[in-house]
Amino acid sequence: MNAGLEDVVVAETRLTEIDGEAGRLAMVGRPVAEVAEAGLEAAAAWLWEAAGVEVEQGEGRDARSQGIGSQGAGRGSQGDAPAEHPASPHAASIRRALGAARVEAWAALPPLPRSLDGMDALMLALATSPCDREDPIAITATLGVAAAAWAGRRSLDPDPSLPHAEDLLRLLRGASPSPLEARALDSYLATVVDHGLNASTFAARVVASTGSDLRSAVLGALGALKGPLHGGAPGPVLDMLDAVGRPEQAPAWVEAELAAGHRIMGMGHRVYRVRDPRAAVLERTAATLPRSRVPLARAVEAAAEAALTAHKPGRRIRANVEFQTAVLLDALGIDRRSFTTLFAASRVVGWVAHVGEQRRTGRLIRPRARYVGPRA
Numbered sequence: 001m002n003a004g005l006e007d008v009v010v011a012e013t014r015l016t017e018i019d020g021e022a023g024r025l026a027m028v029g030r031p032v033a034e035v036a037e038a039g040l041e042a043a044a045a046w047l048w049e050a051a052g053v054e055v056e057q058g059e060g061r062d063a064r065s066q067g068i069g070s071q072g073a074g075r076g077s078q079g080d081a082p083a084e085h086p087a088s089p090h091a092a093s094i095r096r097a098l099g100a101a102r103v104e105a106w107a108a109l110p111p112l113p114r115s116l117d118g119m120d121a122l123m124l125a126l127a128t129s130p131c132d133r134e135d136p137i138a139i140t141a142t143l144g145v146a147a148a149a150w151a152g153r154r155s156l157d158p159d160p161s162l163p164h165a166e167d168l169l170r171l172l173r174g175a176s177p178s179p180l181e182a183r184a185l186d187s188y189l190a191t192v193v194d195h196g197l198n199a200s201t202f203a204a205r206v207v208a209s210t211g212s213d214l215r216s217a218v219l220g221a222l223g224a225l226k227g228p229l230h231g232g233a234p235g236p237v238l239d240m241l242d243a244v245g246r247p248e249q250a251p252a253w254v255e256a257e258l259a260a261g262h263r264i265m266g267m268g269h270r271v272y273r274v275r276d277p278r279a280a281v282l283e284r285t286a287a288t289l290p291r292s293r294v295p296l297a298r299a300v301e302a303a304a305e306a307a308l309t310a311h312k313p314g315r316r317i318r319a320n321v322e323f324q325t326a327v328l329l330d331a332l333g334i335d336r337r338s339f340t341t342l343f344a345a346s347r348v349v350g351w352v353a354h355v356g357e358q359r360r361t362g363r364l365i366r367p368r369a370r371y372v373g374p375r376a
């Protein structure tokens with residue numbers, strides 16, 4: 001028996017390659033730093049193309065969404081939707097399609113009161129959306145605008161001419177971000193877009209393996225991502241940085257947490273035995289932002305690494321992606337309650353790709369349990 005399926009291979013994938021010993025990560029053959037630089041739409045183009053996912057182009061959606069809350073084209077810091085995306089021509093059409101789909105999805109959102117848990121709000125928005133349950137663009141757009149609507153004041157409407165990241169940040173804040181900030185969020189969304197058979201992606205593939213629809217697979221994945229051992233970690237990482245306060249207090253704080261039997265959030269990973277390569281990418285991006293708490297985060301990470309090495313010799317517990325996610329999103333002025341919902345707004349792209357791959361190559365996923373209860 002292998003309770004956590006650790007190291008069990010249950011699928012072949014053409015999407016993301018992870019070397020947990022060397023700390024290397026590549027998506028469809030491109031190193032994670034290149035994917036981060038290219039942005040979310042390019043990452044979606046590469047992953048969806050590799051998985052054989054088909055998307056409806058922007059023109060049909062443009063026509064449908066005309067007049068629904070659109071603020072007109074070309075108002076963003078990055079100008080009109082370009083005919084060509086620097087990374088891929090497919091990325092340009094995904095950008096256009098996502099822009100139009102944001103407008104449609106925004107108009108269809110139910111009330112998402114702040115009293116709801118953010119991930120519950122995303123599930124509510126997706127489950128009640130009138131969108132086609134097999135439409136990857138509409139599903140991706142729905143999660144993005146639901147994350148923004150739940151966190152923000154809905155004082156602006158989506159601008160379909162903008163890149164997805166820039167528009168989400170604008171909707172979240174109710175004001176246009178600077179080009180540097182828009183690029184930083186885009187880089188984050190692209191960095192975390194896919195990561196092998198993590199729990200939520202596996203959940204999506206399990207649902208897809210039964211022949212269910214894409215929307216249901218994404219709903220299953222959202223439930224898995226919500227947990228604190230998966231996508232729910234970055235908020236608590238920020239709580240930890242707040243609690244530590246000053247770099248010199250980090251070692252004592254970490255020791256006290258471990259002595260109390262608590263886990264250090266943002267540390268440890270099922271696959272990586274070295275520092276998560278995404279942490280370096282996000283840390284570099286965070287360091288470009290004026291408000292970032294990179295120096296404090298470095299001190300806490302160093303203290304946590306030293307203490308965990310002493311407490312769990314041989315386990316090699318290092319910083320994971322959530323550690324620097326917290327630092328980066330905090331530097332963008334995003335409330336910590338939105339960290340997991342923004343993660344979902346990106347990872348949905350990977351779920352869509354995996355569902356496509358599962359449908360093409362997979363079988364019904366149905367393992368067995370060893371019975372240990374009373375015998376008849």
Ligand code: COA
Pocket residue numbers: 004228229230231233262263264265266267268269270271308312315317320321322
């Ligand atoms: N703080 C303290 N101890 C930790 C730890 C952490 N962050 N991560 C792992 N450990 C310890 C466990 O307590 C366990 O000790 P034990 O063998 O004495 O019980 C041992 O290391 C192995 O942990 P285990 O939970 O079996 O490893 P895993 O592969 O299932 O864990 C995580 C992976 C991510 C769930 C785990 O490292 C964790 O809980 N991290 C904190 C949450 C987090 O940052 N999640 C985001 C992941 S991207």
